[in-house]
Amino acid sequence: MKKLLPTSTAGSLPKPSWLAQPETLWSPWKLKGQALSAGKKDALCLSLQDQQHASIDIVSDGEQTRQHFVTTFIEHLNGVDFEKRKTVKIRDRYDASVPTVVGPVSRTKPVFVEDAKFLRQQTKQPIKWALPGPMTMIDTLYDDHYKSREKLAWEFAKILNQEAKELAAIGVDIIQFDEPAFNVFFDDVNDWGIACLERAIEGLTCETAVHICYGYGIKANTDWKKTLGTEWRQYEEVFPKLQQSSIDIISLECHNSHVPIELLELIRGKKVMVGAIDVATNTIESPEEVANTLREALKYVDADKLYPCTNCGMAPLPHQIATAKLSALSAGAEIVRQELANTNSDGIHDD
Numbered sequence: 001m002k003k004l005l006p007t008s009t010a011g012s013l014p015k016p017s018w019l020a021q022p023e024t025l026w027s028p029w030k031l032k033g034q035a036l037s038a039g040k041k042d043a044l045c046l047s048l049q050d051q052q053h054a055s056i057d058i059v060s061d062g063e064q065t066r067q068h069f070v071t072t073f074i075e076h077l078n079g080v081d082f083e084k085r086k087t088v089k090i091r092d093r094y095d096a097s098v099p100t101v102v103g104p105v106s107r108t109k110p111v112f113v114e115d116a117k118f119l120r121q122q123t124k125q126p127i128k129w130a131l132p133g134p135m136t137m138i139d140t141l142y143d144d145h146y147k148s149r150e151k152l153a154w155e156f157a158k159i160l161n162q163e164a165k166e167l168a169a170i171g172v173d174i175i176q177f178d179e180p181a182f183n184v185f186f187d188d189v190n191d192w193g194i195a196c197l198e199r200a201i202e203g204l205t206c207e208t209a210v211h212i213c214y215g216y217g218i219k220a221n222t223d224w225k226k227t228l229g230t231e232w233r234q235y236e237e238v239f240p241k242l243q244q245s246s247i248d249i250i251s252l253e254c255h256n257s258h259v260p261i262e263l264l265e266l267i268r269g270k271k272v273m274v275g276a277i278d279v280a281t282n283t284i285e286s287p288e289e290v291a292n293t294l295r296e297a298l299k300y301v302d303a304d305k306l307y308p309c310t311n312c313g314m315a316p317l318p319h320q321i322a323t324a325k326l327s328a329l330s331a332g333a334e335i336v337r338q339e340l341a342n343t344n345s346d347g348i349h350d351d
């Protein structure tokens with residue numbers, strides 16, 4: 001990106017009320033068959049326009065064509081039985097009824113490639129596409145076949161790599177893997193989680209990102225956050241190895257979070273999508289608040305590597321709140337862009 005501080009979102013945006021129940025995760029579709037396929041495309045266009053009206057630089061589909069960031073991908077794979085359900089603890093945090101892995105997992109056809117192609121046709125702006133990461137995928141399933149989290153993760157990494165290569169081929173500029181599980185299972189992340197992620201991006205010609213957050217603003221996550229104390233140092237466990245990895249961009253949460261911002265020093269050299277919008281509150285950030293978060297991050301991230309972003313997806317937020325937050329993100333980034341431009345021109349005068 002030539003533009004300094006290009007803005008983007010972490011992923012999901014609210015769905016229109018005629019497509020799915022608003023402010024709800026795993027919300028069932030309100031349409032069926034062809035009407036649903038057409039409705040998803042309309043929703044994708046609306047979501048794109050919302051981002052464009054808010055002057056977001058790197059745009060996405062707002063995840064309008066998927067019910068959930070992990071399960072929708074898994075639904076398209078062989079080897080997983082969605083009728084056979086088990087209750088497991090997701091990310092060591094909350095119980096959920098999940099499908100069962102009953103045989104070898106495989107991808108028989110592309111999952112999101114047609115949707116991404118459609119988005120590519122709608123805009124010349126850089127586009128980012130999110131996929132679930134291997135470790136977060138295995139955490140959302142009951143494994144009755146491989147009997148090994150690591151083995152299953154490697155299988156998913158191979159499948160994700162097939163999908164990612166096809167997304168890159170149709171012109172996706174950045175492929176992002178969502179790995180909130182990286183904030184929980186530190187030993188596994190360092191033993192094989194990052195290696196699996198690198199398998200998923202092997203041979204890719206586009207840029208790659210990993211999104212590691214403290215989750216959507218849903219109750220299970222906000223309750224968990226209360227147990228984390230005043231300083232959230234989870235990133236400290238995985239950043240050193242991520243810094244050494246072949247991933248280009250790291251997307252993380254900053255604003256209103258108890259993450260000590262100096263932890264960004266541990267990934268110096270990487271591009272960083274800095275979360276400057278809190279997705280767990282309906283309070284809309286002021287541009288100045290956004291600018292403050294970015295100024296803090298600039299102490300640890302070079303200006304040409306800083307990508308202002310949201311802390312996480314905004315699917316559970318009311319539509320108007322989400323769009324106002326997008327505008328605040330753009331306005332805050334513009335304040336800091338101007339400051340950087342002034343500093344640079346001052347530097348020239350001083351010479």
Ligand SMILES: [Zn+2]
Binds near residue numbers: 010180213216312313
């Ligand atoms: Zn997130």
